[in-house]
Each structure stands twice: as C-alpha cells, then as structure tokens.
Amino acid sequence: MPVNLKVFRYDPDKGEKPYFRSYQVEAEPSDRLLDCLNRIRWEQDPTLSFRMSCGHGVCGSDGMRINGICGLPCQKLVSVLGAGEVLVEPLPVFRVIKDLVVDLDPFFERYRSLKPYLITGTPVPEKERGQSPEEHGAFADAVRCILCACCTASCPVNQDKETDGYVGPAALVRAFRYLFDSRDDGSSARIDLLDRKEGAWGCRTLWKCTEVCPKQIPVTKEIGRIKKRMYGAKQEKT
Amino acid sequence: MEFIQFHPTGLYPLGILISEAARGEGAVLLNGPGERFMERYAPTIKDLAARDVVSRAILLEVRAGRGIAGKEYVHLDLSPVGEENIRDKLWEIASFARIYLGIDPVRQPIPVAPTCHYVMGGIPTDADGRVISDESGSVVAGIFAAGECACVFVHGANRLGCNSLLDLLVFGRRAGRAMRDEAPRVQTPASKADPVKAVGEDLADLHERRGQERIDTLRRRMQSLMMDHGSVFRTDAGLNVAIDGIRGLKEQFSRVAILDKGRTFNYELMEAVELRHQLDLCEVILTSALHRKESRGSHFREDFPARDDGAYLKHTLVFDRPSGPEVRYRDVSITRFQPEKRVY
Numbered sequence: 047m048p049v050n051l052k053v054f055r056y057d058p059d060k061g062e063k064p065y066f067r068s069y070q071v072e073a074e075p076s077d078r079l080l081d082c083l084n085r086i087r088w089e090q091d092p093t094l095s096f097r098m099s100c101g102h103g104v105c106g107s108d109g110m111r112i113n114g115i116c117g118l119p120c121q122k123l124v125s126v127l128g129a130g131e132v133l134v135e136p137l138p139v140f141r142v143i144k145d146l147v148v149d150l151d152p153f154f155e156r157y158r159s160l161k162p163y164l165i166t167g168t169p170v171p172e173k174e175r176g177q178s179p180e181e182h183g184a185f186a187d188a189v190r191c192i193l194c195a196c197c198t199a200s201c202p203v204n205q206d207k208e209t210d211g212y213v214g215p216a217a218l219v220r221a222f223r224y225l226f227d228s229r230d231d232g233s234s235a236r237i238d239l240l241d242r243k244e245g246a247w248g249c250r251t252l253w254k255c256t257e258v259c260p261k262q263i264p265v266t267k268e269i270g271r272i273k274k275r276m277y278g279a280k281q282e283k284t
Numbered sequence: 285m286e287f288i289q290f291h292p293t294g295l296y297p298l299g300i301l302i303s304e305a306a307r308g309e310g311a312v313l314l315n316g317p318g319e320r321f322m323e324r325y326a327p328t329i330k331d332l333a334a335r336d337v338v339s340r341a342i343l344l345e346v347r348a349g350r351g352i353a354g355k356e357y358v359h360l361d362l363s364p365v366g367e368e369n370i371r372d373k374l375w376e377i378a379s380f381a382r383i384y385l386g387i388d389p390v391r392q393p394i395p396v397a398p399t400c401h402y403v404m405g406g407i408p409t410d411a412d413g414r415v416i417s418d419e420s421g422s423v424v425a426g427i428f429a430a431g432e433c434a435c436v437f438v439h440g441a442n443r444l445g446c447n448s449l450l451d452l453l454v455f456g457r458r459a460g461r462a463m464r465d466e467a468p469r470v471q472t473p474a475s476k477a478d479p480v481k482a483v484g485e486d487l488a489d490l491h492e493r494r495g496q497e498r499i500d501t502l503r504r505r506m507q508s509l510m511m512d513h514g515s516v517f518r519t520d521a522g523l524n525v526a527i528d529g530i531r532g533l534k535e536q537f538s539r540v541a542i543l544d545k546g547r548t549f550n551y552e553l554m555e556a557v558e559l560r561h562q563l564d565l566c567e568v569i570l571t572s573a574l575h576r577k578e579s580r581g582s583h584f585r586e587d588f589p590a591r592d593d594g595a596y597l598k599h600t601l602v603f604d605r606p607s608g609p610e611v612r613y614r615d616v617s618i619t620r621f622q623p624e625k626r627v628y
C-alpha cells in the first residue's frame with residue numbers, strides 16, 4: 047500500500063529555512079514507519095537525516111514527533127497510522143541540527159546532573175550487592191527507560207520558555223530509579239538536587255510524559271512518589 | 285569469524301529477539317501440524333537445546349514443509365507460561381508481540397524464525413583485551429579491544445546465553461585495568477605517515493564518488509548472499525558462490541555514487557563506509573567457513589556434518605593479504621573441560 051509522508055526538512059549548511067517535503071513510499075501494513083523513512087533515504091532522497099539503530103524500541107535513538115505526538119517510528123506500524131498523510135517532525139524543545147536530528151546534549155546534561163548511578167557508603171563487597179525481587183520491583187518499571195527524550199520533549203513545562211530550566215521527566219525517572227533502590231545510600235544528596243523548582247517540584251502533573259512514553263513507564267506517578275519522599279524527608283527534619 | 289550465532293526465536297518477519305527467557309519459563313515451539321518438534325531433535329531437553337540445534341531444527345521443519353501454513357516460520361506458544369508470569373517476567377517479549385504483530389501472547393502463539401544474533405569471532409585479544417597479531421599470541425602494543433567486536437576465545441564455536449556479559453563486564457573491566465596500568469609505559473613507535481590525514485583523504489575520496497552503483501542495491505545483494513549461503517546451513521558450493529558474489533560486490537562498490545554532498549549528519553556516507561567494512565567482513569566469514577570442513581557449534585557444513593577434533597580443534601585466524609583473506613590456525617588451550625560429544 048502507498049504511504050504518504052510529510053517530512054520536516056532543514057539543512058543549516060545550505061542556509062535555507064526549514065520546510066516540509068512530501069514523499070510517497072510503498073509499504074506493507076506490517077512495516078514500521080521507520081522502514082518507510084529508511085526507504086525514502088535509500089531509494090529516493092539520501093539527504094534525509096534521522097537517527098536510528100535497533101529498530102525495535104530498545105536503543106532510544108529515533109524519538110521524533112509523529113502526527114503531532116512524540117514517539118518512536120520503530121514502534122509505529124503502517125497499519126495503525128491511518129490513511130492520511132503522516133506528519134513527521136523532529137522532537138520539540140530541542141535545537142534542530144539537521145532534518146529530524148536534534149541536539150540532545152542538554153538532555154543528557156540534565157540527566158547527568160541528577161547523579162544517574164548507584165551511590166554507596168559501604169566498601170565494595172566480594173560478590174554483587176544483593177536485592178530481593180520485591181526490592182527490585184519497587185523501581186523495575188523505571189529500569190525500562192531507554193532515554194528516548196519523548197517525555198521531556200512533550201512536557202509543557204519544558205516547552206514553556208519561562209520554565210524550560212526544569213530537568214524534565216526523563217532525568218526524574220532515573221532519579222526515582224536510584225532513590226527507591228534498596229542498595230543506594232545517596233538519598234540525601236539526591237533529595238538536595240531534586241528539592242527545587244528546576245527539580246521534581248517543576249512538574250505540574252500534566253501527564254503528557256506518561257501518555258507518550260514508549261516503554262509505558264508510569265512517569266508522572268514516579269515523579270509524584272519523589273515529591274512525597276521529599277516531603278517525608280522534610281517532616282523528619284522538623 | 286565463521287562462528288556466527290543464529291538465535292532460534294526471532295519475531296517473524298522482523299527478526300526482533302524473543303529471548304530464551306520465554307522457553308526458560310515454559311514456552312514451547314510448535315510446527316505447522318502443531319507438533320512439539322523439538323522432542324524429535326533433542327529428546328531430553330527439547331526446546332532448551334543449544335541455540336544452533338534449535339535454529340537448525342526450525343529450518344529443517346520449514347524445509348520439510350512443516351512451517352506454519354507451509355511458510356518459513358514456526359510458532360512459539362507462551363500459553364504454558366501463564367498470564368501472570370508473562371506479565372511479571374516476560375513484559376518486554378509480550379510488548380514486542382503486541383506492538384509488532386498486534387497479538388496477545390497469552391492467547392496467541394508468536395511466529396518465530398532463526399535470526400542473526402551474535403558474532404563469536406572478532407578482533408583477537410588476550411584475556412586483558414590486548415590485541416594479538418598472530419598464532420603465537422604476539423601483542424600489538426597499545427591496541428585493545430573488548431565487547432562483541434573482540435574475540436577473547438572464550439565462547440569457542442557457540443556462545444551460551446548471558447555469556448556476552450563476560451565480554452562486557454569481565455573482559456571490558458580487565459581491558460580497562462590493563463590500559464590504565466600500561467598507558468604510562470607503552471612506547472608507541474612514531475608513525476612516518478600521518479594516519480589521520482590518510483583516513484581523511486580516503487573519506488573525501490569516497491564522498492566525491494559519482495558512479496552508478498547504489499549502496500542500497502549492493503547491501504541487499506550482500507544480505508541475500510549471506511543469508512542464502514553463509515547462515516545456519518553451509519556447503520562448499522554455496523560458500524564459493526557467496527565468495528565470488530561478495531568479490532563482485534566489492535568491485536562494484538568502487539563505482540558507488542554518494543549523492544548527499546553535505547557534511548552534517550551525512551548518513552549516506554556513513555553507510556557507504558559501513559558497507560565497505562561489511563563486504564570485507566563477509567569475505568572473511570565466508571572464507572573461514574569454507575576452510576573449516578567440519579561442523580562445530582554454530583558452524584554447520586551440510587557436506588561435513590560431523591565434528592573433526594583431529595583436524596579442526598583450532599581457532600581460525602585470518603590475515604589480510606593483497607590476494608584476499610589468508611586462513612591460518614591457532615591451537616586451543618584446553619584446561620579443565622575436555623571436549624565431549626554433545627548429546628541431548
């Protein structure tokens with residue numbers, strides 16, 4: 047079946063303004079939107095740029111805006127796209143480098159600012175640090191995060207110029223992952239980083255992140271649990 | 285490099301991995317007539333036999349016309365696992381089946397076929413990631429490799445499930461430590477040529493090409509040659525056809541066209557570089573496979589179906605020569621575990 051796509055194009059080296067270009071490709075209903083984009087690049091227009099790698103929702107590199115909603119083209123089948131022209135744009139919030147490729151450096155900078163690693167106060171044991179399945183279950187959903195940036199790009203707080211200093215939901219999911227890990231001793235350092243309006247308090251519980259997350263992580267709920275934990279920590283102090 | 289692992293259960297037709305965890309939790313493979321065919325190939329451990337055994341069994345069923353509806357796949361039935369276990373332990377597998385096939389694996393079987401999964405071979409290294417350059421294990425000073433690109437010789441002809449973590453966690457760490465300790469001492473001889481300049485010129489030359497050949501066409505041909513002759517089943521005749529085919533593609537590659545003349549995120553140029561490497565590696569894989577006239581682990585020769593320890597209990601090393609890849613062998617050091625006959 048023919049699939050019609052309207053794709054955002056921008057090449058700063060050519061000194062041109064961003065524009066949209068329409069393409070038509072032949073595809074099976076079981077093909078992914080990503081296959082269609084590859085077909086454009088391989089068969090019609092090799093100048094189209096977009097990131098991709100795994101092709102099945104594991105590497106997190108192909109986040110983009112599809113018919114206005116952030117998601118992964120490797121997870122969208124032609125059969126569910128509907129009949130009309132498919133609008134393909136880069137992720138909002140971030141600076142466009144070329145076509146569908148955006149600059150994710152600020153995204154990863156914020157992610158790193160929340161110490162996305164295990165902090166321990168005890169010497170390295172002979173064997174691994176153990177954990178029960180229940181203890182692991184406390185944060186298992188968050189482990190699925192592939193850092194695709196779809197949530198942060200969709201968050202109205204990040205989209206708003208006034209509040210775009212907010213770390214964003216993806217960084218908070220990772221903060222949650224360590225804050226609720228029974229092996230982690232870094233909670234006071236973590237809470238210091240989270241307890242501010244650019245941190246977890248920046249979230250206005252608008253649920254956009256949860257709606258778009260391609261790994262079905264309950265993002266907003268996890269941010270809510272961070273807030274509760276911070277509140278609890280304050281109660282203890284006073 | 286002849287040892288390429290095919291995982292038996294790739295989601296058909298995309299090839300997305302449905303991990304062993306599914307069969308570990310009780311899922312079973314069924315053919316077109318609905319038989320649990322692994323009982324015939326591995327009566328004791330059935331669906332949990334080694335990856336190469338299950339991959340061959342699936343393809344033999346397909347060859348015999350016992351694929352699903354006579355097609356080139358079989359079914360992986362997750363119903364014995366139970367809804368709760370699927371949700372708790374196989375979340376990702378279930379989500380792949382839902383997203384890509386629109387099926388609920390609790391109730392419907394997943395179509396699967398063998399899919400290329402892991403390369404046991406690679407850049408030869410010692411146990412600390414130091415790259416070696418010959419049969420006697422001479423170290424190339426200052427060059428290290430770790431991860432799937434490397435070959436530490438631990439996987440033999442067939443990596444076991446989870447053992448790629450060895451490459452990452454164990455040998456990655458050991459390589460890191462060795463680099464830390466050796467970096468201050470290594471005396472790299474000053475190179476007369478400027479290697480960065482040479483690479484830059486090579487890329488610029490590729491970027492300039494305005495031939496007739498398209499990367500996409502060449503890549504598709506390479507893929508079919510490798511699937512048809514270099515994958516799960518191999519024969520002398522097939523390997524020779526593939527080697528000739530790959531050499532032809534290499535020649536065609538010299539007339540490739542790069543239409544994107546830009547310098548920012550130029551994926552066409554990147555894929556051209558990749559394709560050139562892939563063609564070289566295909567030739568290495570096929571030549572190694574042609575020389576190993578026996579079957580061992582993931583390497584199965586229909587014309588030599590038995591293992592031949594007398595002649596081939598050896599590691600293959602391939603050397604880049606102007607006339608093509610040259611195959612030589614390195615001894616295997618056997619310590620605790622003697623090779624035995626594999627019976628299931």
Ligand code: SF4
Nearest residue numbers: 191192194195197259
């Ligand atoms: S939380 Fe979900 S949407 Fe956000 S980065 Fe992780 S996987 Fe992507």
Ligand code: SF4
Nearest residue numbers: 201249250252253255
């Ligand atoms: S719930 Fe919070 S983080 Fe998620 S989109 Fe809304 S404001 Fe942003």
Ligand code: FES
Nearest residue numbers: 101103105106120
């Ligand atoms: S290509 Fe890897 S997540 Fe889409």
